[in-house]
Amino acid sequence: MYYDSTFLLLIPALLLAFYAQWKVKSTFEKYSKVSCAKGYSGAQVARHILDENNLQNSAVEQIAGQLTDHYDPRVMKLRLSDPVYNSNSVAALGVAAHEAGHAIQDAKGYVPIKLRNGMVPAANLGSTLAFPLFILGIFAGIPQLMDIAIILFSLALAFSVLTLPVEFNASRRAIKVLADGHFLTTEELPKAKAVLNAAALTYVASTTMAVLNLVRLLMLRGQRD
Numbered sequence: 001m002y003y004d005s006t007f008l009l010l011i012p013a014l015l016l017a018f019y020a021q022w023k024v025k026s027t028f029e030k031y032s033k034v035s036c037a038k039g040y041s042g043a044q045v046a047r048h049i050l051d052e053n054n055l056q057n058s059a060v061e062q063i064a065g066q067l068t069d070h071y072d073p074r075v076m077k078l079r080l081s082d083p084v085y086n087s088n089s090v091a092a093l094g095v096a097a098h099e100a101g102h103a104i105q106d107a108k109g110y111v112p113i114k115l116r117n118g119m120v121p122a123a124n125l126g127s128t129l130a131f132p133l134f135i136l137g138i139f140a141g142i143p144q145l146m147d148i149a150i151i152l153f154s155l156a157l158a159f160s161v162l163t164l165p166v167e168f169n170a171s172r173r174a175i176k177v178l179a180d181g182h183f184l185t186t187e188e189l190p191k192a193k194a195v196l197n198a199a200a201l202t203y204v205a206s207t208t209m210a211v212l213n214l215v216r217l218l219m220l221r222g223q224r225d
Helices: 005-031 042-052 090-107 111-118 120-140 143-180 189-222
Strands: 059-063 070-072 077-081
Touching: 005 090, 005 189, 042 059, 042 077, 042 090, 042 143, 070 090, 077 090, 090 111, 090 143, 090 189, 111 120, 111 143, 120 143, 120 189, 143 189
Parallel strands: 059 077
Antiparallel strands: 070 077
Protein backbone atom coordinates (compact mmCIF):
# COMPACT_ATOMS: atom_id res chain seq x y z
CA MET A 1 0.00 0.00 0.00
CA TYR A 2 1.22 3.52 -0.72
CA TYR A 3 2.95 5.37 2.09
CA ASP A 4 0.92 7.33 4.61
CA SER A 5 1.37 8.37 8.22
CA THR A 6 -0.68 5.42 9.49
CA PHE A 7 2.35 3.21 8.78
CA LEU A 8 3.76 4.59 12.02
CA LEU A 9 1.12 2.58 13.88
CA LEU A 10 2.80 -0.62 12.77
CA ILE A 11 6.24 0.17 14.19
CA PRO A 12 5.57 -1.29 17.68
CA ALA A 13 4.11 -4.47 16.14
CA LEU A 14 7.07 -4.80 13.77
CA LEU A 15 9.54 -4.45 16.64
CA LEU A 16 7.61 -7.03 18.66
CA ALA A 17 7.54 -9.40 15.68
CA PHE A 18 11.30 -9.13 15.15
CA TYR A 19 11.92 -9.69 18.85
CA ALA A 20 9.54 -12.68 18.95
CA GLN A 21 11.24 -14.35 16.00
CA TRP A 22 14.65 -13.84 17.57
CA LYS A 23 13.40 -15.04 20.95
CA VAL A 24 11.85 -18.28 19.71
CA LYS A 25 14.85 -19.20 17.55
CA SER A 26 17.44 -18.40 20.22
CA THR A 27 15.48 -20.11 23.01
CA PHE A 28 14.85 -23.22 20.94
CA GLU A 29 18.50 -23.38 19.91
CA LYS A 30 19.65 -22.92 23.51
CA TYR A 31 17.54 -25.71 24.95
CA SER A 32 18.02 -27.99 21.96
CA LYS A 33 21.49 -28.49 23.40
CA VAL A 34 20.12 -29.63 26.76
CA SER A 35 19.32 -33.34 26.79
CA CYS A 36 16.59 -34.58 29.09
CA ALA A 37 17.76 -36.84 31.89
CA LYS A 38 15.45 -39.73 30.97
CA GLY A 39 16.40 -39.80 27.30
CA TYR A 40 12.96 -39.75 25.69
CA SER A 41 12.77 -38.48 22.11
CA GLY A 42 10.19 -36.01 20.88
CA ALA A 43 8.51 -38.73 18.83
CA GLN A 44 8.34 -41.11 21.80
CA VAL A 45 6.75 -38.50 24.03
CA ALA A 46 4.22 -37.49 21.39
CA ARG A 47 3.28 -41.13 20.77
CA HIS A 48 2.88 -41.81 24.47
CA ILE A 49 0.67 -38.76 25.01
CA LEU A 50 -1.55 -39.67 22.08
CA ASP A 51 -1.89 -43.28 23.21
CA GLU A 52 -2.70 -42.22 26.78
CA ASN A 53 -5.57 -40.15 25.36
CA ASN A 54 -6.94 -42.97 23.18
CA LEU A 55 -5.60 -41.38 20.01
CA GLN A 56 -3.92 -44.46 18.61
CA ASN A 57 -5.22 -43.56 15.14
CA SER A 58 -3.31 -40.28 15.15
CA ALA A 59 0.03 -40.83 13.43
CA VAL A 60 3.30 -39.14 14.38
CA GLU A 61 5.36 -38.27 11.31
CA GLN A 62 8.73 -36.67 10.69
CA ILE A 63 8.92 -33.65 8.37
CA ALA A 64 11.75 -31.52 7.09
CA GLY A 65 12.62 -28.07 8.37
CA GLN A 66 12.98 -26.36 11.72
CA LEU A 67 10.04 -25.15 13.82
CA THR A 68 7.70 -26.59 11.18
CA ASP A 69 5.99 -28.79 13.76
CA HIS A 70 2.19 -28.90 13.59
CA TYR A 71 -0.91 -31.01 14.05
CA ASP A 72 -3.10 -31.48 10.98
CA PRO A 73 -6.71 -32.05 12.10
CA ARG A 74 -7.82 -32.93 8.56
CA VAL A 75 -5.89 -36.20 8.60
CA MET A 76 -5.28 -36.48 12.37
CA LYS A 77 -1.52 -36.47 11.95
CA LEU A 78 1.05 -34.93 14.24
CA ARG A 79 4.10 -33.82 12.26
CA LEU A 80 7.40 -33.15 14.00
CA SER A 81 10.39 -31.43 12.43
CA ASP A 82 13.83 -32.98 12.14
CA PRO A 83 15.24 -31.23 15.27
CA VAL A 84 12.29 -32.52 17.33
CA TYR A 85 11.35 -35.99 16.09
CA ASN A 86 14.52 -37.88 17.06
CA SER A 87 15.93 -35.44 19.59
CA ASN A 88 15.88 -36.02 23.34
CA SER A 89 16.43 -32.36 24.13
CA VAL A 90 14.28 -30.40 26.55
CA ALA A 91 13.21 -28.15 23.68
CA ALA A 92 12.15 -31.12 21.54
CA LEU A 93 10.01 -32.62 24.27
CA GLY A 94 8.31 -29.31 24.92
CA VAL A 95 7.43 -28.83 21.27
CA ALA A 96 6.30 -32.44 20.81
CA ALA A 97 4.05 -32.30 23.86
CA HIS A 98 2.61 -28.98 22.68
CA GLU A 99 1.63 -30.41 19.30
CA ALA A 100 0.17 -33.47 20.98
CA GLY A 101 -1.86 -30.99 23.03
CA HIS A 102 -3.46 -29.76 19.81
CA ALA A 103 -4.43 -33.32 18.93
CA ILE A 104 -6.09 -33.69 22.34
CA GLN A 105 -7.90 -30.38 21.88
CA ASP A 106 -9.25 -31.59 18.55
CA ALA A 107 -10.32 -34.96 19.92
CA LYS A 108 -12.05 -33.49 22.96
CA GLY A 109 -13.86 -30.79 21.03
CA TYR A 110 -12.05 -27.85 22.60
CA VAL A 111 -14.26 -24.96 21.47
CA PRO A 112 -11.58 -22.40 20.44
CA ILE A 113 -9.80 -24.87 18.16
CA LYS A 114 -13.10 -25.95 16.59
CA LEU A 115 -13.98 -22.32 15.91
CA ARG A 116 -10.51 -21.58 14.56
CA ASN A 117 -10.44 -24.61 12.27
CA GLY A 118 -13.86 -23.68 10.95
CA MET A 119 -12.62 -20.21 10.12
CA VAL A 120 -9.63 -21.29 8.03
CA PRO A 121 -11.26 -20.75 4.57
CA ALA A 122 -12.68 -17.35 5.52
CA ALA A 123 -9.42 -16.27 7.17
CA ASN A 124 -7.39 -17.30 4.11
CA LEU A 125 -9.76 -15.38 1.87
CA GLY A 126 -9.59 -12.34 4.09
CA SER A 127 -5.81 -12.25 4.37
CA THR A 128 -5.45 -12.70 0.59
CA LEU A 129 -8.03 -10.22 -0.69
CA ALA A 130 -8.35 -7.55 1.99
CA PHE A 131 -5.43 -5.30 1.06
CA PRO A 132 -5.77 -5.57 -2.74
CA LEU A 133 -9.47 -4.68 -2.48
CA PHE A 134 -8.75 -1.83 -0.11
CA ILE A 135 -6.13 -0.35 -2.43
CA LEU A 136 -8.48 -0.74 -5.39
CA GLY A 137 -11.21 0.99 -3.43
CA ILE A 138 -8.90 3.94 -2.68
CA PHE A 139 -7.67 4.49 -6.21
CA ALA A 140 -11.00 3.75 -7.89
CA GLY A 141 -12.86 5.92 -5.43
CA ILE A 142 -15.22 3.10 -4.43
CA PRO A 143 -15.69 3.19 -0.65
CA GLN A 144 -17.85 0.06 -0.75
CA LEU A 145 -14.78 -1.95 -1.78
CA MET A 146 -12.91 -0.54 1.18
CA ASP A 147 -15.74 -1.62 3.48
CA ILE A 148 -15.70 -5.14 2.05
CA ALA A 149 -11.93 -5.25 2.53
CA ILE A 150 -12.28 -4.26 6.17
CA ILE A 151 -14.85 -6.99 6.75
CA LEU A 152 -12.59 -9.56 5.09
CA PHE A 153 -9.60 -8.46 7.13
CA SER A 154 -11.70 -8.66 10.30
CA LEU A 155 -12.20 -12.37 9.57
CA ALA A 156 -8.45 -12.86 9.39
CA LEU A 157 -8.06 -10.95 12.64
CA ALA A 158 -10.72 -13.10 14.34
CA PHE A 159 -8.75 -16.19 13.31
CA SER A 160 -5.60 -14.71 14.80
CA VAL A 161 -7.36 -13.85 18.06
CA LEU A 162 -8.80 -17.37 18.34
CA THR A 163 -5.32 -18.79 17.84
CA LEU A 164 -4.13 -17.29 21.14
CA PRO A 165 -6.23 -19.42 23.54
CA VAL A 166 -5.58 -22.46 21.37
CA GLU A 167 -1.81 -22.05 21.63
CA PHE A 168 -1.73 -21.09 25.31
CA ASN A 169 -3.98 -24.01 26.23
CA ALA A 170 -1.83 -26.47 24.26
CA SER A 171 1.27 -25.22 26.10
CA ARG A 172 -0.42 -25.62 29.49
CA ARG A 173 -1.44 -29.15 28.55
CA ALA A 174 2.13 -29.86 27.43
CA ILE A 175 3.78 -28.74 30.65
CA LYS A 176 1.25 -30.63 32.75
CA VAL A 177 1.68 -33.91 30.88
CA LEU A 178 5.47 -33.58 30.86
CA ALA A 179 5.35 -33.15 34.63
CA ASP A 180 2.68 -35.74 35.39
CA GLY A 181 4.30 -38.32 33.11
CA HIS A 182 7.73 -37.65 34.61
CA PHE A 183 9.22 -37.10 31.17
CA LEU A 184 11.12 -34.09 32.48
CA THR A 185 12.59 -33.38 35.88
CA THR A 186 11.57 -30.38 37.97
CA GLU A 187 14.78 -28.68 36.84
CA GLU A 188 14.02 -29.33 33.16
CA LEU A 189 10.37 -28.23 33.14
CA PRO A 190 11.09 -24.46 33.32
CA LYS A 191 13.37 -24.82 30.31
CA ALA A 192 10.67 -26.50 28.25
CA LYS A 193 8.23 -23.83 29.41
CA ALA A 194 10.63 -21.11 28.27
CA VAL A 195 10.63 -22.60 24.76
CA LEU A 196 6.83 -22.70 24.64
CA ASN A 197 6.51 -19.17 26.03
CA ALA A 198 8.86 -17.89 23.35
CA ALA A 199 6.80 -19.63 20.67
CA ALA A 200 3.61 -18.14 22.10
CA LEU A 201 5.10 -14.67 21.79
CA THR A 202 5.13 -15.04 18.00
CA TYR A 203 1.35 -15.47 18.03
CA VAL A 204 0.95 -12.44 20.28
CA ALA A 205 3.07 -10.42 17.86
CA SER A 206 1.03 -11.63 14.88
CA THR A 207 -2.24 -10.70 16.56
CA THR A 208 -0.89 -7.31 17.57
CA MET A 209 0.10 -6.64 13.98
CA ALA A 210 -3.36 -7.66 12.77
CA VAL A 211 -5.10 -5.41 15.30
CA LEU A 212 -3.00 -2.39 14.34
CA ASN A 213 -3.52 -3.08 10.65
CA LEU A 214 -7.27 -3.09 11.18
CA VAL A 215 -7.04 0.22 13.07
CA ARG A 216 -5.00 1.57 10.18
CA LEU A 217 -7.58 0.48 7.60
CA LEU A 218 -10.37 2.06 9.63
CA MET A 219 -8.42 5.32 9.85
CA LEU A 220 -7.82 5.38 6.10
CA ARG A 221 -11.46 4.57 5.47
CA GLY A 222 -12.52 7.39 7.72
CA GLN A 223 -10.46 9.83 5.68
CA ARG A 224 -12.64 9.03 2.65
CA ASP A 225 -15.91 10.09 4.31
